[in-house]
Amino acid sequence: MNRETKALPLVAAVFITFIFTAPIIWMVMAAFKTVVDIYAVPPVWVPDFTYLENFKVLLSDNWPFLLNSLIVTVGATVLSLALALPAAFGLVYFQFRSQNFLADWILSTRMMPPIAAAVPLYMVFNGFGMLDTIPALIIVYAGFNLPFAIWVAMSFFRNIPREIIEAARVEGCSWVQTFRLVALPLAKSGIATVATFVFIFAWNELLLALFLTTREARTFPVVISSFSTVTRTYWELISAATIIQILPPVIFTIIMQRHIVSGLTMGAVKH
């Protein structure tokens, strides 16, 4: 096709991209504005990007919560993978009755709305004195992402040619060795994808964090949501916090866009 036939789609694509990025860009700009400029009418279109006061104020008070988010998210990702990878391997390579049933059951637990488990989890952690602690959040986030992690990991293990696994078995590898020395290295990029998705899901979570934390263990999304109060909304803090909060998902989306479709559909659709 020649250049002319591309002109119209290109204009459309620029327009579409504008629609989906302009709100984000506008919020990013607010983070570099003074409170006065944020409230200015007509708006200050381009701020002074050297004005970093909002970030300083935000982080000086709230860096512990950003750290909480990071610890919870990394912890949940590691725990979730540690449980999901062996299970996914077993579900793909072991032959046993109820194999399909087990896989379907795991998938079905993904349908469970977090709100249906929130009160019992609150009570259990209350009983153990673990409310408002980081381990409680790690345990819960790992659990809620487990079905997803297992299913996506299964789709990556299935892509390993069966002969390779069988050859390893014939050569005398135990299942543990086959898993560690053959399957894991071959599914490396898939594992990275699963890990990043679990990371982002845990990073973005709000509902369960509201239930399970009150002060010390609050995550960054909980803190951000508290900047909007009945009496005043701290837009300068919200915008600065939003930049920090959306940075990991944005970087992830740009780097791993090839895997997003198969990830979000749990391996059902390949791109």
Place this chain on the structure above:
Amino acid sequence: MANATETSDVPRTAVRPADDERNVKLLFLVPAVVYLLLLSVVPFIYSVYLSLFDARLTRLDRKFFIGLENYQNLLTDPLFLKAIQNTVVLTVSSISLEIVFGFLCAKVFLSLREMRTGQVLRSLAILPMMITPICVGLMFSYILNPTLGVANYLLSSIGVEGPSWFGDPTFALPTVIFINAWQWTPFMMLLMLAGLVSIPSSLYEAAELEGAKWHHIARWIELPAIRDVIIIGLILRVIDNLKLFDLVYVTTRGGPGDATELITYFAYRQDFRFFQVGYGSAAAVIILLMSIVVTTFAVSFLRRNQR
């Protein structure tokens, strides 16, 4: 232990390979299964149990069995019925928007897929779907704010007075729907793009030779190619919408009045604002039942098609 006497003539070190293999296999599967049971099935069963009680979060030692009364009350509670209605409206309209605009966007990026600029624009256009939902909500609260928002300023510059988007009962739910669709249209677009790229270009050429119009191509070539991915997207989006919470939590808090009350937000408030955990649990059980019905229906439809 009972077997220990029976097999005592076998040397203790010689574990039979089959048994050994079985234990190793269990080692792979059991931790994850037990973890899932403890973290989602057991809490859920407890929620069902709790939904049969008049229970308060502040005094859980004193709860009273009331049978199905919570469910009866829910089904006559105007706020809950409104929440169900809003959730259905939200789910149907935002998914419809996502499918229509997702398809149009997919067509645009499909025709640019060999072009570097097209690829760069596409990777920017998909940013909304992965970013934190509360940030999306706050972003639009800022843009649509009646006093300092840029949206109403731009409208006023062309002589239109913008409404209070979240504060006006007629605009609140459509605004939430619009934001939800904004965030998830890129997802539908990517799904459909994945389906569309699988169509061989020879099929398009043949259709053009036969003199097919664009809607013939859409109906007979493109739709069949993307039908399965649309259904998968549909299932996931319905489940997500039944769980939708963050967006209304940071924008409207269910208001004004009951205009944007959604079922998950309703259950959250019963549990943690009014501490009526029995009542809240009953609502949560109904949400789960709704997800199960929708998913079972959609999955069986999908499987029937694939055969």
